[in-house]
Amino acid sequence: MTLSRRSLLAGLGCLSFLPQVVSASRAGQGAGDAISPRVVALDWSSAETLIMLGLPPVGIVRIPDYKAWVVEPALPAGVVDVGLRLEPNLEVMQQLAPDLIVIAPGLETVRARLEQVAPTVSLTIYGTGQEAFPAAVAETRRLGTLVGCSTEAEDYLARAARQIDRARDRLRGYDGRPVHVVNFLDDRHVRVFGTTSLWQHALGRLGLRNAWTGDSGPWGSVTVGIERLLSDPEARLVHVAPAPEGVVARLRTSPLWRHLPAIADGRMVGLPAVFPFGAVPCTVRFADCLSLALGGGADKSSTTEGRGA
The missing domain is CATH 3.40.50.1980 (Nitrogenase molybdenum iron protein domain)
Structure with missing residues (x-):
């Protein structure tokens, strides 16, 4: 047949x-x-x-x-x-x-x-x-x-669901800080992910609080100036690759960037590429990558560059 x-x-x-x-x-x-x-x-x-x-x-x-x-x-x-x-x-x-x-x-x-x-x-x-x-x-x-x-x-x-639960187990010793989750767009702007984003579910299941409480638009994210990351000075910053070529290097020379509390205090972690507009598999990958980054030493900073959006 x-x-x-x-x-x-x-x-x-x-x-x-x-x-x-x-x-x-x-x-x-x-x-x-x-x-x-x-x-x-x-x-x-x-x-x-x-x-x-x-x-x-x-x-x-x-x-x-x-x-x-x-x-x-x-x-x-x-x-x-x-x-x-x-x-x-x-x-x-x-x-x-x-x-x-x-x-x-x-x-x-x-x-x-x-x-x-x-x-x-x-x-x-x-x-x-x-x-x-x-x-x-x-x-x-x-x-x-x-x-x-x-x-x-x-x-x-x-x-x-079981894989996300295993990712949560890695964060049993996490310090409880909320997180700003962003994509770098250029040396002045980031895409920040809010409560309607695909990744909000992963944050909740991992026991993490999203530091971004503003609008997140129909796609779960908004583009904002990096100064908006001051909305929660105690938050940890999570940047997700890929980023446009050269952005990370330019950010390192930005006075505003260096004076963000998360940067000044070494509270930034970088994740490998995770597609923010996907489906369940992307959610699982995000939970895995985030739990490994935070569970393996949340205060170590990393930078990852890649292709732009």
Whole structure:
């Protein structure tokens, strides 16, 4: 039994048809006959989720940037780069013969073109003004249902929760200081993450207080001048890579930067690259990296440079 394009197009009006087709195709006549749907993911949150469900996408956008920003889960060999997020290469996508295309809401403007290639669904995590993590969990389940991996989705969510709990165990001796979590943008501005960010859930589960209590926008972050980090002078500063080239070096020469209490007192830690606008896998990676940094010596400062946003 095969997944035909005709069958999938017939299911456009009711995409709940897809998991039944997938389940039937997996049953087959035997192990050798089982197939999995071919999915192109035009946003990294769905790409990383599919990998963790054991169904890596056949194509994603901007592979070099995925490797620089998302890092984990690593892309399996053979995943094809289909171009830019807002301008995917339709010819390459057609050659991949996907059974399903997954997009974020920002791609609705090109949805009609994508539908000419394969049935297209949009997963929504950001833009609601609510905390992102519950939406990420809901969309993990929804994506699992669409591709016939509901059991795998539940298993993964349970593993993710256990991994965050293990990360919390590393912080039993933490001194209780709140944290400002930022991306460096230039030598005068940072992107600071607030209560609607994906990482807010990780902070709460780790027993940490977010020092940023201001607005955090529909994507969970706002751009502010570095002087705004004075809002809580007792906070520890956590900067997450990557940063635009040369920013860290320029910050070291900034009088304002050097006089921030967190810098003057050696209360800054640096994390490796973690994508702030992803899904559950990025939350787990953030919790792991943060607990290792704070649990392994919270007052040691580090700097990490990388690609800019």
